[in-house]
Amino acid sequence: GAVVSQHPSRVICKSGTSVKIECRSLDFQATTMFWYRQFPKKSLMLMATSNEGSKATYEQGVEKDKFLINHASLTLSTLTVTSAHPEDSSFYICSASRRGAHQETQYFGPGTRLLVL
């Protein structure tokens, strides 16, 4: 299957600081990457859709100024949580979309556990 990496896997930061999470597709080029968030014992919720070279599309209720997304190349997207607060503590997962013959399948990274103190 396709390989997607995420870095860091775990980060602890102080309230008010910014944290950057990287998502890379290692063995394919992904024109579209997605960012999800998972709360404890909850499903994954789509935060934003990131297309290479253009602005990200955010889902309703997601603050674009707080969750900055940059998709600089076909293999790299970054999510920066700015001025982090304890309520931003969560499990953030990215996915990269791989185009097949008729459909696109999303392959997920291993996730990043963020804890804001």
Add this chain to the structure above:
Amino acid sequence: DQQVKQNSPSLSVQEGRISILNCDYTNSMFDYFLWYKKYPAEGPTFLISISSIKDKNEDGRFTVFLNKSAKHLSLHIVPSQPGDSAVYFCAASFGGGADGLTFGKGTHLIIQP
């Protein structure tokens, strides 16, 4: 309002038997469905998918069935193995998978020895 529903939070199946995980959706515009397997603190692993133009897709021990009129899909795992124990998420998408996924809440599958 949940557009993708997995009504069984957990399912226990004996090793070697068939595991059947169910998923219902409400939005008839979904045209691509996927199943993912997930362990705690890890990203989901893609298992199998199906397009809305098909009613069945098979890959090894995994088969996904789609009933469009009932807006229902199911994942069959046969035979079930201990390593199949995990949380299984059903996901749906528009545009052949080009859009973000809408996930169900997951079903925790437990394979009993």
